Amino acid sequence: MELFLGANSTISALKLLPSNCSLCLQPVSSQEHCLCGLCISKLPWLRTQCRQCANPLKSNNLCPECQQKPPPYRRCVAAFEYQKDTIDKLIMDIKTNPHSPETAQLSSLLSEVITLAYQDSPMPTIMIPVPLHWRKLLMRGFNQSSNIASILSRKLKNTVILENICIRHASSSPQHLKSRKKRIQGMGNAFRMHKNIDYRSDNKNDRTCNPIFEQSVAIVDDVVTSGATAESLAWTLIKAGAKHVDIWCIARTGWHNRFD
């Protein structure tokens, strides 16, 4: 069949074929839906958590770290607690396959969590995917956070994605064994705004305008681990004029299960 259809037609044809659940391998209805309903219900949904950083807790309070030194972002919205043997495999697919159906399904589930989280407050309308260092982008060939943001923008009304507004000029180093202070110091100046952004201006007619000036923005990431990357990027955006910065991520790593 592939010989006669050509590349694009082959992809379309494949989408029509029945697929199997990525976790239990039972058939599911379409390529878009790679997880069956039962496996979705068994995913490690993040229920009680820190009100600010979304660290998994036994109740919806502030965690000790946020009480001691609140992070620069207003809140973190995460769909799942990162756990080995469940969500980690799905996240790995998102990181390694730019066309992974897991990206579509988990991002879609995240969009539902985001909608619920902003029932009583205005939702940020600007999404900024966490930029990759150019070397990592070259090696991977795509930014998984941009792919997640792209699905979110289709699900969440009135949201736009701003790519390339922010540049990552430092590669991250393994951080899981460092103290929180050292992790944050290590990420301290990992990002900078694009040189054409004028921090003082929201003049849209000016090519050096600042589209985040006094705006609420959401940083989009696949997994928030220590929070150091999110904190560093949030500081950069706040210094560049953002009014509020929130974090939207598929999964949040708990204290007992941190990785890098």
Ligand SMILES: [Zn+2]
């Ligand atoms: Zn399943």
Ligand SMILES: [Zn+2]
């Ligand atoms: Zn916290």
